[in-house]
Amino acid sequence: MTIWKAVAAATVAMPLMWTAAHAQEADKLKTLVVAVPSDPVALEPGTNKAEPIGSEIILNVFDTLVAWTAPDFKQLEGRLAKSWTVSEDGKVFDFKLREGVKFQDGTPFDAAAVKFSLERTKAGNPYVKATFDLIKEITVVSPTELKITLSAAYPAFLSILAQPQSAVVSPAAVAKYGDKFASHPVGTGPFAFKSAQADTNVVLEANPDYFRGAPKLKQIIYRVIPDASTRRLELENGGVDIVQQQGQLSAIAAEDIGALKANKDVKVIETSSQIIRQLEFNNSKTDGPFANVKAREAIAHAIDYDGLLQGVFGGTAERVYGPLTSNSWAFNPKMKELAPKYDPALAKKLLAEAGVNPASITLKLYSFQGPLWGAVATFVQANLADIGINATIEQTEFPALRTLQTSGQFDVALDGRQPWYNDPDAHITIGYLSSLANTAMTFRMPADKDLDALILKAQQTPDQEARKALYFQIQEEIAKRVPGAYLFSPKLIVYARANVEGLVINSAPPLNEYWSVFKK
Template sequence: MALWKGLAAAGIALPMIVGAAHAQTNDPKTTLVVAVPSDPVSLEPGTNKAEPVGSEIILNVFDTLIAWKAPDFKEIEARLATSWSVSADGKEFTFKLRDGVKFQDGTPFDAAAVKFSLERTKATNPYVKATFDLIKDIAVVSPSEVKITLSAAYPAFLSILAQPQSAIVSPTAVQKYGDKFAANPVGTGPFVFKSAQADTNVVLEANPSYFRGAPKLSKIVYRVIPDASTRRLELENGGVDVVQQQGQLSSIAAEDIAALKSNKSVKILESSSQIIRQLEFNNNKKDGPIADVRVRKAIASAIDYDGLLQGVFAGTAERVYGPLTSNSWAFDPKMKDLAPKYDPAAAKKLLAEAGVKPESLDLKLYSFQGPLWGAVATFVQANLADIGIKATIQQTEFPAYRTLQTAGQFDIALDGRQPWYNDPDAHITIGYLSSLANTAMTFRMPEDKALDDLILKAQQTSDFEARKKLYFEVQQELMKRVPGAYLFSPKLIVFARANVEGLVINSAPPLNEYWSVYKK
């Protein structure tokens, strides 16, 4: 249930609602209207679970200690912190904080607010349990300094602190509103939450006292428009200023993009994402054809990667060469040479070497539901048929799909991972560490002490360059094992009116900040 409907059902009073009469007072020159497919699920860090609409609003109403720096998002910059240091053992993170910053309710931001916010999220938000449980202690050194101690070294913790769930809340507002804080969120961010109406909109207004300077926009209106074709029409007619893809396969059908490209009133912003969609093998199976690496190589060589990108996605997705996308700071350039090439003849030869007759294989190809996943599954099915392998498509609802994958009841399955923090750990550890094989939708890697030790060493090494080299090694080792066929990475695409300026797309998490945006 959407946030506002859930709060109303629970008897929680909502803030003033915005209706059509209010919208008529908007100054079109300084009001940005953003089309979103649904209501936000949560507008505060303590309950946010990486749902796109609510997560983006959080990053515009609240601030985090640190953030990834635009436009490349490969370097961390200070936000509520001015500087930070990490102990030699990688367990202690000390942050110097900005002086003079105030929350939107006028109360001061300080180290006590940081301690309160992070401990609150740790206690209330199960989504971040795996990472926030590493927090052993948060100490207020002084009003302008805070020290966070972890139980184990975890360099990716800086990336975790840049997520919406790590945003800093007003302790005074939490005390004032209690369980109603989700309907009255108060942060230090460039925009102040004003109102919301279920299935209609969420309204933010500029924070004139924002510590980085007042935003150029006076208001943001998130309009809820579930239908993709309606979002497109509203964009073309000027009813909305921005339509987002928000990390999904497509928010506007691929065939519509060509039409929008010819519209001089609309511009299309594209950016590589760190989302990976792949054909996974059940690497934990000790018998059957998939257990033979030559069969896995054959299947990987049977797929027409370029044909998939052009035929199904019409250029709205990019090739993935290995376990990380090519825009990850830890991507090993050698992956482009090590990645399988489309070669049906080589695939047939590999099957023969493995002693496997293609006609003897009758595989179930599991897939998520939806027309685009269906199109991908059909494309892969046809590629496998070209080398004599029969694959029957089984599109499955997510709960059942997750159950069969974690139970290992499959040979091949279409899957993917969308990282919400900018670190290779988001793909590598969860996807390939053998001890986590049965805990989620993973590559179900078999026990392999050497590989596991390498993954954990890369995860826990503090020095950036040393860590990067270790992830190079991890990628090369994984490619030897052929855990899957890496298919594509959907681009992050934002459609905007031509007069919208200053908008930059972040790749992980795929959320927009509007502090720098203006309309010319």
């Protein structure tokens, strides 16, 4: 080959190579890689029990009737529902549905599909029993009209309809795949399920016919990366675009956050959550060191809340002042004044007034397993030691800890609640209604006619402003009873590559939707 032929060949090859490289870069910009610590569980609404990874995938593959409006997530907007009305007694919900929407398998969405989906979840998902059992009847009025009748008023029901378990599935796909539908989930959402490899990844592809408009991304890949340090390295090197904390402070070590904030190739997105972590008393006990409210007050004043937030969390968590976080629409601002302040001297005085000798207490401090909970437990243990109480830490696996708490075999335990629907009911009813004391990891409240009546009234009052006033009162009443020491609320933190745009973080549930996300 002469030199001129070689030059000519190179001239042809260079544009081809440049085009290929450009196409590869363009594909990368259209693909979002999300690092997750484990395989997702329950990729479809009928079996989902609020496991974070599977739940997030559901909200990107499926649609719900309603959803919380970004960026504030303070009010509901229609998704598959175009509009709705609620009867004066709060029991009947009439929905008008969007027309022309199709499932990803090409079959039409209609009211019958909604009825099929909700009844399927109600029949097969025990996680939603407490709320879905309120559904008395679902009536298909027409292909675009649906009526849901409840057996009792429940204003938070619309919030329940925004959850992953309420997403609408393709009846045709369920008929086709049967028990294997979870491996072939089909919804109406912005992304369609493509594939899943155990311990490797889950791949979603854009739905070009999505009724709200095609997503800006072509593909989402959830990469399974169990090790936190590896997730950080992949983020810094561009191997992944997003790493989420999801309120657990386990995705990337807290001490690494400062370094990531200083990295120009990474942005750290933080927002307040509605997650509460607390030191709970066994309030059903009528004897023991904490049966006296003054002894409980003593413990509440023994905790160095600011020291915990800064020392253990380095600013990645916030103070909780009572039964609701301060970003809840029903939070009572007066709770900031009523909340206990760190005062070891007052704590010792209150113990004496309660007739409790701290040296006589042999206390087991139960907590979840893991380094985060170990650090919190050690901090609380030191605070208790400062007022003369000797506590031994018992880090326990979740099933065993749940059994201990529901059976009442404890005095104090570190616990918490992560609400999966945006309503004060998610914290108040389950945590403090005495009839539910033994049903879950609650504050095990004793029978209390007045407080129970207030809780049920707030749960069932249709008007939101009236409910808000009731929840204000409930928070003050709970504060008087000192059922626990409210410790912290972990922030929701998402680490993203600097070129990721359009991501808005929802606080309840703490799950991301990627329809509006793009890379530049």
